[in-house]
Amino acid sequence: MDSLKKTSVPSVRATKVCVVGAGYVGLTAAVCLAELGHSVVCVESNPQRLAALLRGEVPIHEPGIDELMNRHAGTERLSFTDDVEVAMDDVQVVLLCVGTPPRPDGEPDLRQLGRAAAGVVSAARGDVLLIVKSTVPPGSCEALELLAAGHAREGVNVVVASNPEFLREGQAVWDFFNPDRVVVGIDDPQMQDLVTGLYPAQWPLVLCDRRSAELVKYAANTFLAVKISFANEVAQLCEALGADSQKVLAGVGLDARIGGAFLSPGPGFGGSCLPKDLGGFIAVAQSVGQSAPLARAAQVVNSEALDSILRKLEVALGSLQGKRITILGLAFKPGTGDVRFSPGLGLGEALAQRGVLVRAHDPVAAPVTTSMELVSDPYQAVVGADALVIMTAWPQYRELDHERLREEMKGHVVLDAVNVVGIDEVAHVDFDVYGVGRGLSTDFAPVLWPPLEWMLDSEPHNAAVSR
Ligand SMILES: NC(=O)c1ccc[n+]([C@@H]2O[C@H](COP(=O)([O-])OP(=O)(O)OC[C@H]3O[C@@H](n4cnc5c(N)ncnc54)[C@H](O)[C@@H]3O)[C@@H](O)[C@H]2O)c1
Known part of the structure; x- marks a missing residue:
């Protein structure tokens, strides 16, 4: 104590x-x-x-x-x-x-x-x-x-x-x-x-005064939500550009005016507070005739985080119908068993609706759900899986035996939505690892290369310059 x-x-x-x-x-x-x-x-x-x-x-x-x-x-x-x-x-x-x-x-x-x-x-x-x-x-x-x-x-x-x-x-x-x-x-x-x-x-x-005290809480959580959504927006850009969001955001967060906390991309914020208080902040602003555009943007970016995971799975697996996918992590964050507005639970439900057979493991959380089968051991949870998705950054998921996971799985797709799998650590394992804001650089083949065009004195070419 x-x-x-x-x-x-x-x-x-x-x-x-x-x-x-x-x-x-x-x-x-x-x-x-x-x-x-x-x-x-x-x-x-x-x-x-x-x-x-x-x-x-x-x-x-x-x-x-x-x-x-x-x-x-x-x-x-x-x-x-x-x-x-x-x-x-x-x-x-x-x-x-x-x-x-x-x-x-x-x-x-x-x-x-x-x-x-x-x-x-x-x-x-x-x-x-x-x-x-x-x-x-x-x-x-x-x-x-x-x-x-x-x-x-x-x-x-x-x-x-x-x-x-x-x-x-x-x-x-x-x-x-x-x-x-x-x-x-x-x-x-x-x-x-x-x-x-x-x-x-x-x-x-x-x-x-009382109103100010009440607003401190709403404003603090709205700022944290904006920070997470900003990190996710940067991560999306990193994926499109072949940059590494972990390096980019670490570099950004070291600026003392910004700070690194809550600047990690992931599956979007969940839990009982941030989504609710962000929505409350917007509702309060609306009630006094304001539109709270920053807060709304954070909401939009957050709702896109789950879509992005589903898209990546579809790119990796093709049709999801009938596939077996294992989710590691149902708590909305490590250290709690709380699944209110949990991205892991939300993903499981979205996958089940698409005809996926979902299995899930969490060291603490045990939600009542019919969308997925809960399994008490992570290695058992991946047996026969076409893909594995890590949704909560529990410390034990950083220590997983990747070779054993690969042996138990049928497929080789790992979607690490919380960036806990070191790409170098799994280099020797037959895994395709998709992180958030990283891990896609080998697929990076941009058609457009605007910076070169932006350096030229002449009028821009009609045809884009290829790399
Ligand atoms: N969970 C967090 O991390 C956190 C952090 C800061 C602020 N908050 C805020 O604090 C509040 C509580 O959050 P929580 O997560 O503890 O909620 P919770 O749902 O876990 O707990 C609320 C408890 O109140 C009990 N309850 C409801 N009405 C009651 C009544 N009339 N008499 C006796 N018990 C009653 C419920 O049964 C429940 O056990 C919320 O407004 C939340 O936004 C939560």
């Missing part, structure tokens, strides 16, 4: 806190706040999830949570319930960590939040401070304050603050204890210390 903290965590003034929702955000907040010294009661409405928590089990894959659960669950520092009345006994501070999934049109569905707030406020016998950790569009805290006030008993005041969460799945506990920033949006100065006091005073704090 201590490896998840940079230094020993400074103490805070212990507060009784109710956390609503024990998902990635809520459960992480609950165990970490308990570790900081607060007294936390966590409300979870999903019966299976609650039953697991009451048995002391961690229902999500998140390093470090089990250790904190072992230390605090069942003590006065941490308990779980589905009974809001019990949870709200003598509690003023409530962290709302419920889901805010996208509606089909991209607008955020905030009904879980409305219901959760109504539930806790109805149960409160004294003033309540609702702290929204869920990701919400600007204006939500104000709306929630109005809505919640309608459920409060007489004489009970409700204040809503924004405290968006920035954790990354797979390293959520580390991120909690080592935040780049704690953002707090609050309009009531008297309640400010109740929010900021939850965290050690040394942690970097951005204190602002």
Whole structure:
């Protein structure tokens, strides 16, 4: 556990806190706040999830949570319930960590939040401070304050603050204890210390109004989405030009103004946050008459990433009907079992629709799906496969025995959508490796060679200059 903290965590003034929702955000907040010294009661409405928590089990894959659960669950520092009345006994501070999934049109569905707030406020016998950790569009805290006030008993005041969460799945506990920033949006100065006091005073704090705090989260995720889509656009260009996107983007990212993080091409971003928050950002812009062209472009590029994988498979295999294709990696990124908006799962479903017999392996994720057969061993998963597609950059996929894979497979096509297979490492194996933004240079035979034309003084030739 201590490896998840940079230094020993400074103490805070212990507060009784109710956390609503024990998902990635809520459960992480609950165990970490308990570790900081607060007294936390966590409300979870999903019966299976609650039953697991009451048995002391961690229902999500998140390093470090089990250790904190072992230390605090069942003590006065941490308990779980589905009974809001019990949870709200003598509690003023409530962290709302419920889901805010996208509606089909991209607008955020905030009904879980409305219901959760109504539930806790109805149960409160004294003033309540609702702290929204869920990701919400600007204006939500104000709306929630109005809505919640309608459920409060007489004489009970409700204040809503924004405290968006920035954790990354797979390293959520580390991120909690080592935040780049704690953002707090609050309009009531008297309640400010109740929010900021939850965290050690040394942690970097951005204190602002509620709408700004809400927008920090949306804007941060939109920027990350734009960065990934930019990397994918550069990778497409690299494929067409015979350049190596890994070298190009490494060279770009070393510029301190740009930075290398999130500048890796791949199968497009997935997960429960980036696609949803990008769509939410666009919906919010639209609601105030703006079109958010950059954010929209990031969406378009992202949706093309899966098409590009399908096209490459068709180039390599011809018709996909009746082919056997194995997918390695269903989690939307390594380090998590989360398959919400997962590119691997999306590819499996798209292939199954094209008549492909799909097998898949993931070290952690085990989605319920009829589109593919899940296999627990990667080598068994490729037996008889015409092609192998790697969709999640799990570290174990970098260590695969390529000769053994080739022996088990029928075909020799490897589509490495996350660039984990070293081209040199497989040079001796009878594989055709297609990466993203690399690996196509031998097929590169451009008809056009515009730079030469652009150097000539004369009018451009009608006929393109061939290489
Ligand atoms: N997952 C991430 O990496 C991440 C990171 C930052 C922010 N966020 C945001 O945080 C929010 C939560 O995300 P998550 O991934 O933890 O979601 P999640 O779906 O994993 O967890 C939400 C939990 O809330 C429970 N719940 C819903 N309504 C409830 C109620 N009325 N009472 C009690 N429990 C209730 C659900 O059963 C579920 O267990 C979202 O707005 C998300 O966008 C997520």
